Amino acid sequence: MFDLTGMTALVTGASGGIGSAIAKALAAQGARLAISGSNQTKLDAFREELGGDHAALICDLSDPAAVDGLVPRAVEALGGKLDILVNNAGITRDNLAMRMKDDEWNQVIQVNLEAAFRLIRASAKPMMKARFGRVISITSVVGVTGNPGQANYAASKAGLIGMSKALAQELASRNITVNCVAPGFIRSAMTDALNEQQKAAILAKIPAGDLGSGEDIGAAVAYLASREAGYVTGQTLHVNGGMAMI
Amino acid sequence: MSETAERVKKIVVEHLGVEADKVTEDASFIDDLGADSLDIVELVMAFEEEFGVEIPDDAAEKISTVKDAITYIDSHKG
Numbered sequence: 545m546f547d548l549t550g551m552t553a554l555v556t557g558a559s560g561g562i563g564s565a566i567a568k569a570l571a572a573q574g575a576r577l578a579i580s581g582s583n584q585t586k587l588d589a590f591r592e593e594l595g596g597d598h599a600a601l602i603c604d605l606s607d608p609a610a611v612d613g614l615v616p617r618a619v620e621a622l623g624g625k626l627d628i629l630v631n632n633a634g635i636t637r638d639n640l641a642m643r644m645k646d647d648e649w650n651q652v653i654q655v656n657l658e659a660a661f662r663l664i665r666a667s668a669k670p671m672m673k674a675r676f677g678r679v680i681s682i683t684s685v686v687g688v689t690g691n692p693g694q695a696n697y698a699a700s701k702a703g704l705i706g707m708s709k710a711l712a713q714e715l716a717s718r719n720i721t722v723n724c725v726a727p728g729f730i731r732s733a734m735t736d737a738l739n740e741q742q743k744a745a746i747l748a749k750i751p752a753g754d755l756g757s758g759e760d761i762g763a764a765v766a767y768l769a770s771r772e773a774g775y776v777t778g779q780t781l782h783v784n785g786g787m788a789m790i
Numbered sequence: 791m792s793e794t795a796e797r798v799k800k801i802v803v804e805h806l807g808v809e810a811d812k813v814t815e816d817a818s819f820i821d822d823l824g825a826d827s828l829d830i831v832e833l834v835m836a837f838e839e840e841f842g843v844e845i846p847d848d849a850a851e852k853i854s855t856v857k858d859a860i861t862y863i864d865s866h867k868g
Contacts (some may be wrong), residue, residue: 672832717828 546770549574552622553769554615556605556663557633559586561732562682565758566630569766571596575628578618605633605659606651615666625674628769629667631660631681631704638693649696656700657707664711668720677720678769681708682761685728685784701726705780712778721777725764728784731755752785794841794867795860801836802856805829815857833859841867 553570557563558579567579567590577598581587584602591600599621603614619626634656637648660681671677686694687701705724712722729735729746735755738746747753764783767773782790799813808823819825819833834850837843837859843866845853853859 669835672828714828717826 546573546766546772548628548766548769551575551627551769552577552618552625553628553630554578554580554618554622554626554663554667555630555632556580556603556614556659559583559590560632562727562730562758562761563632564590565762566632566682566765567594567598567762569759569762570628570630570769571598573766573770575769576622578621580614580618580633605655608658608662611659611662612666615663615670619670626667626670627674627676628678628680629663630765630769631663631679633659634682634684634697634700636694636697638697640693641695644695652696652700653703656697657703660704661707664707664722668711668715671720672715672718675719677715677718678773679708679711679715679720679722680765680768681722681724682765683724683726683780685726685782685788687726688780688782688790689788708780709778716777719774721768721774723768723773723777724780725761725768726780726782726784727756727761728782728787729755730761731757750785750787752787754785756783756785792860792864794864795856797840798837798856798860798863801840802833805833805836813856815860816855818855820854837863843867 548570553575555563555567555577558567559581567577571577571594578601579591579598580601580603582604587600587602591598601617604610635652637652639648664679681704683704684701686698687705690698708722708724715722760783764781802813803810806823806825806829817823819830834845838845841863843863849862853862
């Protein structure tokens with residue numbers, strides 16, 4: 545089940561916590577990857593760690609021209625085809641709305657939402673030709689529930705969900721599925737830095753009684769990327785230990 | 791048959807998977823050749839690539855038959 549042997553994937557934000565777990569999950573199922581990130585040192589280190597025949601592609605997702613060039617670069621690096629696109633890269637610029645600068649709004653929308661659109665638009669061409677494709681965007685529970693201080697981030701993540709539903713309808717007849725995975729609280733450098741009291745407050749809201757791991761997200765992405773998930777499209781798979789049931 | 795017509799017909803046959811003899815100049819992509827809106831987008835992009843022409847959306851909307859495509863390409867290619 546969920547064997548990805550012979551399939552190729554582009555994963556953005558691949559050197560980050562969740563991104564690297566997604567890349568590892570796809571590679572473990574047999575996919576060949578183009579991993580993308582903005583930090584050369586981190587990306588190269590992760591490719592080493594990953595081993596195998598994977599390509600590392602530096603890309604600044606706040607630069608529209610660079611984003612438009614990423615899919616063609618990935619297709620070339622992956623031997624002429626792209627089966628799976630994972631829009632994972634995301635940034636936060638948290639601030640209460642009344643204090644939020646235009647830049648903080650624009651940067652988050654540009655990297656989290658606009659870059660995802662550009663990458664899907666570019667991927668649709670080879671995927672339509674191949675009559676196969678899997679697009680998975682990593683959204684967030686806050687895209688559905690909202691979160692104070694994250695108007696920009698929540699808007700970008702809700703935007704991914706709506707956009708994916710529209711594209712799922714446009715592309716379904718070509719055997720291309722478009723879905724989202726919505727993580728809840730996932731263990732990361734950021735959550736490790738929280739004090740005990742903050743951690744307890746978060747855990748009190750999670751029926752599972754624990755934070756999630758990158759592997760939990762990687763497994764969800766691997767499922768949606770698989771041939772077995774071909775009848776699932778336009779959906780958001782929430783992976784959050786029960787903290788929000790939507 | 792002009793060279794443009796031959797190349798257009800070849801693209802149509804390849805993209806829509808239809809018999810070559812069905813691709814007459816009067817054939818409508820949607821009504822006669824079974825194309826849907828995504829097929830039209832793919833065909834237009836394939837024509838643009840093959841002939842190095844740009845077919846803007848308002849022109850693409852008016853291309854409904856094989857002949858429409860040939861005529862547009864012949865009058866716009868460099």
